[in-house]
Amino acid sequence: MLTEEEFAEFYTHSVRRLTGQLYVITGDLHEAEDAVHDAFVRAxxxxxxxxxxxxxxxxxxxxxxxxxxxxxxxxRRGQQAWAGRLDADSVPGPDPTTVDLTAALRRLPARQRLCAALYYVGDLPVEEIAAETGMATGTVKTHLSRARAALSRHINPADPTDLTDRSTGENRDA
Structure with missing residues (x-):
């Protein structure tokens, strides 16, 4: 049981971290803030x-x-209902500095993106991610490994410092 004082302390220490984690998962800071605050109201x-x-x-x-x-x-349902009614030129494009990372994160399967967000942004240990998501520890490690590899390929597809032969997976310098 959390007292009012304990809850206030819990909120103070957790709200920024949780908002950051949700931001990585959703890609929308305002949506992340709203969802976290609504979740705290329910808590x-x-x-x-x-x-x-x-x-x-x-x-x-x-x-x-x-x-x-x-x-x-x-x-999404609302957007589908209004599909074709909006002028595409009236919507400004995204900030170019965030396009690559956002696109790379969106290419990841949902579980890889969730594990990467909780591990790298949430700074949660693998065991805690496993307990929270209901996945085995080995599965979380696999998702993290695959997420790192996929992000590396998506962000720097032709990195000249990468000496790994994509066809064999071996280091070309060896």
């Missing part, structure tokens, strides 16, 4: 049932992810 209403020993941060992160997914689905 406040259940604070009597939350316990520090039962990972309240993981609970809030899970709720925030589910809220973001629900909102994304609702937005």
């Amino acid at each position: 406040w209403n259940k604070r009597r049932h939350l316990d520090r020993g039962h990972a309240p941060e993981a609970w809030v992160r899970t709720v925030a992810c589910r809220l973001a997914i629900s909102r994304w689905r609702r937005l």
Whole structure:
């Protein structure tokens, strides 16, 4: 059971970290902030049932992810309903500095992107990611390894310093 003071301390120490993690997962800072704050409102209403020993941060992160997914689905349905009604020239393009990383992250399968976000942005250990996502530890490690390899290929497809032969996987310098 979290008291009001403990909940306030929990919020203060967790809100930025959770918002950053959701930002990497969703790609939209405002959506991440909204989802995290809504998840904290729900956590406040259940604070009597939350316990520090039962990972309240993981609970809030899970709720925030589910809220973001629900909102994304609702937005997608709305966009499909309005398809063809918007002038494509009226929408400004994305910032060029974020296009490569965003595109590379979107190419990753959802589980790889989730594991990479929780590990690199959330700074969670592999065991905690496994417990939170319901995956085996080895599966999380595999997703992280594949995510790193895929991001490397997508961001620097023709890196001249990369001496690995793509056809054999061996170092060409050896």
